Amino acid sequence: MPEEANPGGATEPQKPEETSAQSGGGEPSPPPNEAAPTAPAPSPTPPIEAPAPAAKAPAPAAAKAAVAAAAKPAAPAAPKAPAVMQTTPWEGELVEDLKEEFGERIKEYCTYAGQNFLVSEPGAVIPIIEYLKLEQNFDYLVDITAVDYPAKPERFELIWVLYSFERNQRIRIKTRVKDGEKAVSCVRVHLTADWLEREVYDMFGVEFEGHPNMTRILLPEGWCGFPLRKDKSITDMDNRWVRENVGIESGQ
């Protein structure tokens, strides 16, 4: 499969280019800016393809201009091109209750795209989930997942999605942990966390303290590495496993 040739790490280096093209590229922007509305037709093709070949194709001198022009048609879709998520503060009765109960331990209350979430310190997550379940009727743990940001010191963002049948309301709890730092398991609060936490461990290598069976769930036991981390190539993981366990060279 071709995507393995462009492993997870490939999305990361893209980011600086992305931001510099929009914020740092202030000098070359005026001419393409005028060109963009008049001649949008030829430009859409390059960015649809993988970014690397698109940049290679033109002559080196023209490359920068071509990339800048190619990046332009996307600009009208996000004219501000903000580097951070444009959240608005989340307010309400529930927020007041949480503030009273947890105070400084919850750092932010945000709304984005009509969805509410809070950011807490890692140690407070399980008490919050427990409080929400027992006092606020958030009795259904929808999902637990993680996102890897290798450039940040606390690289893993963990996300819990909660729902309340009575309120018909969904919220997310987020926290950040360092590589090697353990999160706390919430299996004793919500049984469904069992497999969900195992999957996070399987894919990201974040362990949950207090989990009854912190083992891999989808990948084989002898697998090395955590595929959803951004910095490791999954091709290597796959080749290695196939060589060791099947005794042939992987076709990837």
Next chain:
Amino acid sequence: MAETFLDSTELVLNMGPQHPSTHGVLRVIVKLDGEKVTGTECVIGYLHRGVEKIAENRTYAMFAPYVDRMDYVAAVSNGLGYCLAVERLISCEVPERAQAVRVILTELNRIASHLVWLGTHALDIGALTPLFYCLREREDILNIFEKYCGARLTTHAFRIGGLQYETYEGFEQECLEFCDRLAPRVDEYEELLTENRIWKERLIDVGILNAEDCKAYGVTGPMLRSAGVKWDLRKAQPYSGYEKYDFEIPTRTNGDCYDRYIVRVQEMRQSARIVRQGVGMLAAGPIMGKVAKVLKPPMGEAYVSIEAPKGELGYYIVSDASTQPYRVRVRPPSFINLQSVDKMARGSLVADLIAVIGTIDIVLGEVDR
């Protein structure tokens, strides 16, 4: 201590991954005391393809066909969930005509999914005939899909922002005719099964999961409704215009295998009802919303979920303002519902374990992703 051969000690039995009644490559390690199940452990991942990783190396539009390969029995629902999640990120409005077509196809797919479930589950229990009946009706649905988008199973029927294809000539008529045909045929299945003594003995009071346990295990969909919780995302948090449709949420109270059967059969009838209304709502109009050619959602994230045939199917997408999603998380109903199998099967007989696995309605493509 064991004195005779029959009075033996505990036995560990390995069921699957190649086993007809595990509905794919599910492996269950069963601990048995005679015929009684004293514990189970599911071994999954045989079908793991790293869908979430693939998403990170695809543009938003390019990833859309992949989601069909998760729950391949209900590919249309998968596609709808994904499109809705991306549309939320780019704040895109889908035209009404596209929404109505989406609802029609999704509900047809729900019927198809339930038909596959009913046929295979009945086969597990020992009733061979319903399988042929169910697949006959499913064929009609797949024909509609094929005429609409060229594919029968992994349809990729929707696009981010609306639809790629206009409906074909006679689409409305065929949908209505199918609904007309379906009702008497569902009666036929029920004639074969609902009051069938063997069917009832095999399913009633087997694999009970009450409302409290359902919530504790995060179990959703028909399983939750069969335990008496009247909760359906189409009603609770309507999407794609479901608030305009008039339909009921079938529920039962016991939460056993038989109730799950009844709930799914009634859901098929309700889905046919929705399809009829959907055809009535098909007014002329555009089928594609405003979507940029190069899709770059602003920095942000969204969790969007729909009522798939198996339960709550959610997509959590994180955008870093580039053309490819930074992270796509799929919340698969099959995976989470399957977790409750130990709770349901413990203390029952081996044969009941088969019934329990059957009524969870898992698709291993979705469990393993």
